[in-house]
Amino acid sequence: MSDDLDIRHGGAIAVDTQVLRDVGVRVADVAAHFADVQASIRRAHGIIVDAPGFGAVLDTVALWASGDRAGELQARCEEASVGTLLMADAYELVELRARADALALTDAAAADALYSRIERLEASDDRLGGMADMLVAGWKDGRYAGLASQFDLGGVMAPLFVSGGLLGSALGLGKVHPGSTLSGRADPVTVRPVATSRPVGTPASLADAFRRLPGAPEAQIRIDRLTMSDGSTQFIAYIKGTQSPYFGAGDPWDMKSNAELYAGKTSASYQATLDALAAAGARPGDRVDLFAHSQAGMIASHLAMESEFDVQVMVTAGSPTEPTLREDQLLVQLVHSDDLVSSLAGGGSPGGTGSPDSFTVTREGDPSDGVQDVWMDTHWMHSYIVTAEMVDASDDPRAVALDDYWRMLDEAEVIESTQYRAERTGWAAP
Template identity: 50%
Template sequence: MSGADIGHGGAISVDPDALRELANRMDAAAVGHDEAARVLRSAYERIVDTPGLSALVDTVAMWALGHRAAVLHGECVDAAASTRLMADTYEYVELLVEARTRGLGAAGDEARAGMRRLEESDPRIPDLARGLIERWEDERFAGLVTQVPLGGLLGPVGVFPALVGAASGRGVITRGSRLRGAADAVTVSPVKTAMPSAAPSGLAGALNRIPEKRGAQVAVEKYSFAGGVAKYVVYVKGTQTFAPGDMGGPDPWDMKSNFQLYVGQNSASYEATLAAVEAAGAEPGDEVRIVAHSQGGMIASHFAMESAYDVPLVVTAGSPVDPTLDSDQTLVTLGYTDDSVRALAGGGSPAGTGSPDSVSVTAEHSPGFARGDFGDPHLLASYVELAEDADAAGDPRIESVDRLWGELDDADVIERTEYRAERVIP
């Protein structure tokens, strides 16, 4: 696996406001260097103008220090200006995506007005923004063409999802979208209970709580706090059967649900997830975090965008889609660029999505042909490895996500229930 790339998602690697704050700190450093240069120059002049004093002081070194301080002042000023230009460029990309998704309404007009304001402030910004998007488009499927024929989940045809995702635009669920139609009826039953001692530790710990065995597709953890407050974490599996003959079979986590969710239709697996959360005791407005793999990522995306719950955190691994979340929702996406299922997302949104703490973790699972054991990048175990790399990276954005898990450790009681769903077949 190549080294994990941790960013904000799409062509945006960091939050523009974070860059502007960095530029402000550079400005403060520039002021300090300018003051140091002024003091050193003044001291130098006094020393050389005072008879006999220059013999006691290394005036050459003092002049060199003053010159170096002046050079550092100029470098800080230039770096701050470049950082602000990059922040404006990232904001331009965000506004461009907002304008496209909002269309001709008032929100779209507001985004376009913001783009014009940035263009007027610096005419270089549109070209820089285009360059960012083009580089992201070139890199978003790195290794997919070479990896898939070596035994990827979908075999040689696995390269086509990248084309489908990029061309159809279905890889990003636009703001305001809701699943259409009625889903097949399902039954949902608890099959296993446990009492974990703590909340998950890190991204890898969260992925490892997705039900492993075939007995359950969804797990719900209830965190009960003093005063009667309860918060929940939902873990959703990926597709359980790929056989075309099983479309509409007993297991709702099948290719029928895959197709329905990808084209924006309701599915038995989505309804089963809602039923499991309700069965665990969650009520509308309750805080529910959700962690999901593969098809579960589509379920999690719609759950965060249209369910009746407050969803502050969404973690997806190998999801065929990305949601468009609000600024108070944190999205963590893990994706291998050579995962043919993840490729259906078309690279996701060029501007990223969710809160400023949202983070995208990407890597190429099987670069080149030199390795003997390539494995399948889409497997949950492969994504656990990517999550482990992210946890170990020491990135402040990953540490911010960890704090969202830490909030749950103060719970008085933690109850975990795994649920088995079956489609009702007439």
């Protein structure tokens, strides 16, 4: 894995707790082998010193010392095993706490069951509660680290960038909680196709997938309809981020939609995405996988959590919110620590979300400060494609596991791609 990438299941969860436990058990097995080795050496030493003449030709002192060394290695392995298993419990405690707090919003009985499990886990070792608190505290302290290193511009810019992260965590709007649904009615929109094609293949990597965001300048959404080898149909939606700096403009991908989605209200861009999927032939229950940048990450969050589509894979870059997905939904998030927009998610969840294979990739998009920070260069898609390429080259098991997904997509026999343009109905430029 590149040294520039931080790949985690959740904000405070750096590793898969089951994998960590497996490591702890294996190290314990190694300790047992060293114990056997020491016992064998001691038996050999006893045989040698008891046999007349053997002690004169064999270095019994060195043999005894090798037994001591095996004993030392046994003790070190046992210590490492205990520490590894304890850390796995601490990570699990962070996950359980986050999951219980989320469930408390929609299912009090299920949350209470988890709280009871948390109490039992905490009671198993007095150190666990404090360790879990330290993991979360470390995550909170470091989640906005890249923002403070932005171009200073006379002391104005750095506080501005950091304020985005603080706003996200203070308002609590950066996390889409279980049971959350968009409220209100969207501005009326019209959606029309502006380009069609027959791609020769499906994406083979994260970077390849993000390069498939709509290429037509006027399009905001691309829908690929895949006919698989078994005759079934599934869809991939590639959704652009904000396209207009205006509030209530003809382009629904504007600041009004940003504000509405962040506040939990139905936006014209969300409605337009639903309309585009319907126009592409997607019906309730159909599988729709999502690749989304910026504002589209908020659209994707609600498509995955509340729509009638079967969203099994959701991948975002620079999203200002993090969804709470089910354990059968894969979530991959690309986040730049120096991206003001992604900081609005407030760091996401300390315990992660989605399937056990889900992960969040964090890196500083641009370590050097300069005028490029003023126009938030690290937020734009070209910068996130660089990060996607780094993930594709990573040897992290979760990143490597995505190869199975690309191979599944490659089984498509027919690919029909349509790009759509959405506009607010009745809007006219002044």
